[in-house]
Amino acid sequence: MGRRPTAGGPPATAPGLPLTAGDDPRPLLAALERSLADYRRLLDDYAAGRTDLETFRDGTRDLRLGAVIDGVSAWLLDLERDRWLYCAAAQVQGYAVADGAREGGDTGSQGERDDGGGGSRG
Numbered sequence: 698m699g700r701r702p703t704a705g706g707p708p709a710t711a712p713g714l715p716l717t718a719g720d721d722p723r724p725l726l727a728a729l730e731r732s733l734a735d736y737r738r739l740l741d742d743y744a745a746g747r748t749d750l751e752t753f754r755d756g757t758r759d760l761r762l763g764a765v766i767d768g769v770s771a772w773l774l775d776l777e778r779d780r781w782l783y784c785a786a787a788q789v790q791g792y793a794v795a796d797g798a799r800e801g802g803d804t805g806s807q808g809e810r811d812d813g814g815g816g817s818r819g
Contacts, residue, residue, distance in 0.1 A: 720789045732762040
């Protein structure tokens with residue numbers, strides 16, 4: 698399961714300031730929507746008998762997405778940067794995700810705050 702996201706710290710940007718490209722959660726939300734639509738299509742095909750379990754498993758094997766929405770707050774999993782983002786309305790804060798999270802390993806510890814730099818790993 699990886700690290701569990703935890704809230705804390707100030708928002709990444711001050712209220713009223715425009716979001717930068719790295720701070721804007723909308724592209725990530727669009728990617729999550731596409732992934733969820735892919736999963737829904739695969740599930741619908743399997744449930745309707747148009748595909749078998751093996752095809753469903755093959756189609757979902759590399760599919761990963763994560764979102765928890767609670768009112769104006771949201772946790773969004775950004776797989777390109779391997780981290781969870783905490784969004785309070787349009788304010789975004791990055792949090793680290795354990796490398797083992799991709800393998801399904803649970804570190805058993807709580808999330809660590811990212812430096813907020815927004816740069817890609819590499």
